[in-house]
Amino acid sequence: GDSVTQMEGPVTLSEEAFLTINCTYTATGYPSLFWYVQYPGEGLQLLLKATKADDKGSNKGFEATYRKETTSFHLEKGSVQVSDSAVYFCALINTGGGNKLTFGTGTQLKVEL
């Protein structure tokens, strides 16, 4: 079946540092890929998405590129802020999957001053 693997957390960075959170997936066909963010005490929010190979999703300074050849969708941000501290989830939806998301385990990001 489909699966998503994320790097273990927590990831701790200083403010203005460069962020990369790795995400790789296993799926047949051509899934759509998503990054969700969960702030403390809140539900998950869609951060960005990409629906086909080489698409780049971007939002709030975050970017991720759908790499079919490496089955990856790594999340990047050039300069993180304390307010970016949250848990980040990589996820996919596949054709025939009934609109169900398959989530990774989440990566906690802590940004310090």
Add this chain to the structure above:
Amino acid sequence: DAGVIQSPRHEVTEMGQEVTLRCKPISGHDYLFWYRQTMMRGLELLIYFNNNVPIDDSGMPEDRFSAKMPNASFSTLKIQPSEPRDSAVYFCASSFSGGSWNQPQHFGDGTRLSIL
């Protein structure tokens, strides 16, 4: 535009009691999902509905859990009898397919359930 609304936000009850969690999806959305989140098991899909019909309940842990969607604007998740191991944050999410298969889900803020 109102998001997914869940109630209550917090619930504390004693073991053996019945618990009912409620969800109002975004108007016009045709898919509704119930998830459970714990530190040990992460985010788990319990059940989901399409056009008010349950499609897949394979994630429901056991017969003590049941879910209904009597109409397009309301769903409940019920636990009877509740046990301490049911303590978790329960999320409801909805999505609008628009005839496609890859639309994002929109999550509520969750119900934090504690069973004593």
